[in-house]
Amino acid sequence: MELADPEVRADLTERLLATYAGRPVIVGPGILAARTELVAWLREVDATVLAITYAHGAGPKPAEGDCVVVDIEAPPTSNVTEEMRVLDDLARHLPDHAVAAVEAFDPDRQGVWVGGPFVTTDEPVLGRPVVSGRPQAFLALEDKLLADAIWEAAGVARAPYEIVPVDRDALADATEGLSGPLGAVWSGDTKQGFNGGGDYVRWVRDEGDQQRAVAWFLPRCDRVRVLPFLDGVPCSIHGIVLPDGTAALRPVEISILRDEATRTFRYGGLSTYWDAPPPDRVEMRTAARKVGEHLREHHGYRGAFGIDGVLTAEGFRPTELNTRASAGFTQVTQIDRKLFSLLQDALVLGQDPGVRVADVEALLPLIDAEPGGRAVALAKDVVVGDVTEALTWDGHSFEISSQDPGVDAEDVLVMADTPAGLFAKVQPCSALAPGVRLSTVNLALYDLLRREYGVDLGDLTAAPDLRRG
Numbered sequence: 175m176e177l178a179d180p181e182v183r184a185d186l187t188e189r190l191l192a193t194y195a196g197r198p199v200i201v202g203p204g205i206l207a208a209r210t211e212l213v214a215w216l217r218e219v220d221a222t223v224l225a226i227t228y229a230h231g232a233g234p235k236p237a238e239g240d241c242v243v244v245d246i247e248a249p250p251t252s253n254v255t256e257e258m259r260v261l262d263d264l265a266r267h268l269p270d271h272a273v274a275a276v277e278a279f280d281p282d283r284q285g286v287w288v289g290g291p292f293v294t295t296d297e298p299v300l301g302r303p304v305v306s307g308r309p310q311a312f313l314a315l316e317d318k319l320l321a322d323a324i325w326e327a328a329g330v331a332r333a334p335y336e337i338v339p340v341d342r343d344a345l346a347d348a349t350e351g352l353s354g355p356l357g358a359v360w361s362g363d364t365k366q367g368f369n370g371g372g373d374y375v376r377w378v379r380d381e382g383d384q385q386r387a388v389a390w391f392l393p394r395c396d397r398v399r400v401l402p403f404l405d406g407v408p409c410s411i412h413g414i415v416l417p418d419g420t421a422a423l424r425p426v427e428i429s430i431l432r433d434e435a436t437r438t439f440r441y442g443g444l445s446t447y448w449d450a451p452p453p454d455r456v457e458m459r460t461a462a463r464k465v466g467e468h469l470r471e472h473h474g475y476r477g478a479f480g481i482d483g484v485l486t487a488e489g490f491r492p493t494e495l496n497t498r499a500s501a502g503f504t505q506v507t508q509i510d511r512k513l514f515s516l517l518q519d520a521l522v523l524g525q526d527p528g529v530r531v532a533d534v535e536a537l538l539p540l541i542d543a544e545p546g547g548r549a550v551a552l553a554k555d556v557v558v559g560d561v562t563e564a565l566t567w568d569g570h571s572f573e574i575s576s577q578d579p580g581v582d583a584e585d586v587l588v589m590a591d592t593p594a595g596l597f598a599k600v601q602p603c604s605a606l607a608p609g610v611r612l613s614t615v616n617l618a619l620y621d622l623l624r625r626e627y628g629v630d631l632g633d634l635t636a637a638p639d640l641r642r643g
């Protein structure tokens with residue numbers, strides 16, 4: 175299948191999208207702005223759409239008349255982990271007014287449910303199958319305490335580690351043996367469910383850090399993985415488990431800023447404007463193939479996955495596994511987001527869309543030729559309301575512009591409040607160009623938020639690129 179041919183991709187997309195043609199589709203629960211693109215796709219095939227939302231979010235919303243919007247309240251959450259954890263339960267325990275809206279929208283129960291990767295496909299929701307989610311077994315593989323055994327079994331180079339109980343002495347001993355020049359990193363288990371976004375990760379350099387981390391983990395986890403702090407560029411590599419093997423994509427930079435004084439990290443978005451040096455790129459893609467084949471053979475896995483890690487002075491070292499079409503996967507497949515989104519759903523459902531490894535990997539020249547990325551900022555306990563402003567970029571910093579933030583603006587700041595706190599992004603962003611590290615642009619975004627909106631998130635710095643000096 176010549177996926178490099180736009181007409182071939184369009185034909186495949188049409189075939190995959192036909193699943194939804196003319197039928198009721200319930201989308202959510204989630205943030206409305208994050209579903210705008212999906213709603214537009216569904217309307218192309220005359221699907222009727224009901225979106226269940228707990229926040230309207232930043233950026234464009236579905237066009238008037240494109241969907242029925244049902245607003246619900248989500249439980250208060252303090253971080254991204256908690257926000258994602260509640261989605262499956264929220265979908266299965268909707269308030270009465272939302273249940274009534276779904277039944278009125280789809281009285282004959284012919285509809286399907288598009289929930290996203292944190293709504294499981296094992297059981298229907300309100301009697302309707304979940305056609306866009308993932309099985310609980312795939313979700314369970316994201317436990318960071320399972321990752322190192324997967325690297326070992328797949329034959330992928332990894333950092334030394336120990337998994338120990340949440341006990342002060344055991345953790346102190348493991349940390350003493352594994353700490354590098356920048357200390358160690360502790361990651362908690364999934365005793366209370368999925369965790370991500372760095373919420374269950376702690377940077378430990380001294381006894382005080384250890385005491386605070388032990389106190390935090392004690393009520394939440396039974397065990398903790400201890401790794402040396404891996405210095406270098408945070409990045410990821412993604413693959414797709416297909417019927418004939420695993421297709422490996424290309425590296426993605428993950429902007430993770432650090433504050434040494436407070437031992438904290440700040441997520442700042444994803445980018446393919448950066449690339450690993452050629453030998454490291456080969457190593458990362460080989461790791462993706464090995465891990466994908468292990469997942470297929472031992473876990474019956476299918477569809478997209480991502481390996482997060484760090485490009486250290488010694489090469490790529492993986493740290494965690496994301497068994498879903500993660501944000502990094504979406505970034506690297508932006509050349510045809512609709513196709514890859516639909517392909518992912520079909521693969522997870524066990525269908526064979528006729529796509530093979532060679533078909534996907536033939537797209538790599540196109541993916542490399544169209545880099546993308548965006549700088550984002552997240553902050554807890556910060557309320558700014560909805561903000562859309564045009565910016566200027568002088569090569570070092572962003573400034574608020576008097577220009578209308580319309581279609582001609584080269585840099586646009588969009589902000590909104592979510593249950594987990596402030597979300598901000600610069601999109602479009604002229605500061606990003608081939609070879610530019612997203613983390614440097616992200617620093618400029620956080621500096622703008624501090625200067626203009628009083629969002630002071632500490633003394634942040636970017637990780638060094640130790641493979642290029």
